[in-house]
Amino acid sequence: MQWPLALTTPLLLAGEPSRGHRAAWAVACGALVGVIAFVDYVTGYELNLSILYLATVCLATWMLGRTAGIVFSLAAVAAWLVVDIFTSHGYTHWFYRYWEMVIRIVTWLGFALLLDRLKTALAHADERFVTVLARLDAAVYVADSESGALLYMNHHCEEAFGRGLTNVREIERRWHAAGAAYRPLSAGAGGPQQELQDSVSGRWYLLAARAIRWIDGRPVGLYIATDVTDRKRTEELARRQEERLEMTSRLTTLGEMASTLAHEINQPLTAIASYCMGCVRRLRSGEWKREDLLDALQKCAAQAERAGGIIQRVREYLRKRDPAPTACDVNALIASVTGMIEAEAARRGARVRLALDPQVPAILADRIMIEQVLLNLAKNGLEAMQHTPAGAREITIATTSDERNLVSVEVSDCGSGLPPQLRENLFVPFFTTKPEGMGMGLNICRSIVERHGGRLTAAPDPGGGTRMRFTLPAARP
DSSP: OOOOOTTSOHHHHTOSOOHHHHHHHHHHHHHHHHHHHHHHHHHTTSSOGGGGHHHHHHHHHHHHOHHHHHHHHHHHHHHHHHHHHHTTOOOSSHHHHHHHHHHHHHHHHHHHHHHHHHHHHHHHHHHHHHHHHHHOSSEEEEEETTTOBEEEEOHHHHHHHOTTOOBTHHHHTTEEESSSOOOOOOTTOOEEEEEEEETTTOOEEEEEEEEEEOTTSOEEEEEEEEEOHHHHHHHHHHHHHHHHHHHHHHHHHHHHTHHHHHHHHHHHHHHHHHHHHHHHHHHHHTOOOHHHHHHHHHHHHHHHHHHHHHHHHHHHHHOOOOOOOEEEOHHHHHHHHHHHHHHHHHHTTOEEEEEOOTTOOOEEEOHHHHHHHHHHHHHHHHHHTTTSOGGGOEEEEEEEEOTTSEEEEEEEOOSSOOOHHHHHTTTSTTOOSSTTOOSOHHHHHHHHHHHTTOEEEEEEOTTSSEEEEEEEEBOOO
16 A cells, blocks of 8 residues: 655645646646736736746646756746737836846746755655655554545554555454453544554554544544564563562461461360360260260360361462452451461560551452561561560551551561661562572562552661551552
């Protein structure tokens, strides 16, 4: 499909005329010279139409080229001179007639040469413009807003969607929008950029569209589809890699919590065994009451449910799944996490203190992911206090809310604090000060918080230690 030279005048849009048309234009220009000369002769220069010869010269130059412009410039000068002589146009001296003739021929020849240069420059400008569009990596096409007829397709567009297309609907039928329906451009208004997939080739494009006026004034749509397939693949690989790192972090955290989980599960199992043995002894002795056995069995069932809940919580924590945001009670979530770290804190000689605001609203979040954030922050706090005197080791978890509808969770420790050089690299992937660390824990925590629309920050505690604070948007009622 050829590009119409849309940036030039309508005469240039006609392109180079055929041989028959050239002859017709030459006859028309010659006739115009004759008509002007005849009228001037008949009226005895009363109307003085010789200025119209300039229009003939311009028309001949534009339509037939520089040579024709020069020829008709000379023909116009000759016609003017002949008419001037035969009408006895009065001059006080013969020199003035030939002086005017020289001025006219120089002027008309100048116009012919200048117009030829202008036409050549415009043609070259269009060629450069078409060359640039043809070599763009993006697919560019123009379609009529009412009929959908394709008025232009660049080379990349023809390669992407095929040659010979006549209507923009043939392209639109191939678009598959990600997360939203594709909305075609309406006449007179542009649309937002959309990421669309070509259902035939499977490639992804970023489509930008806006309404413009075509050379004949009708509204058309200009579309620019940039191939973003490589970017989409990179984003998908990065997302999968982040999921693997999150899973690795969970496994690492779980490995470090093994003693805690064993202790938690051992308590209900020990209680179940005790209640069962008590029931067996009473049944063997023959001295038992129905109420006592029923109470022991109920307590045994409650402990079994507790053990099952612990196992289920671990399974949920490790299960690979897509994020599932729900309305969560952040205080209850923190209480659940506290139960998971209490044994580890006791082993390290530390206390866990809660300063929870009972009025904080629920948050919209994936419970397991936020649990992972809290576990990582709390575990880091416990490790940061290894050189703190045993009686002063305390982890504080506090919640607050503000008028911006944000819920803040703060995890503070009484460790040695954050040196300035560490503060700058705290969230950099693979940066760690622990010999056995991976350097991904805080980076993953920040990614999770930002995925939920929040922000994770770190600051030194004025009383000593570090404050890790993250915000999450409150769930709408």
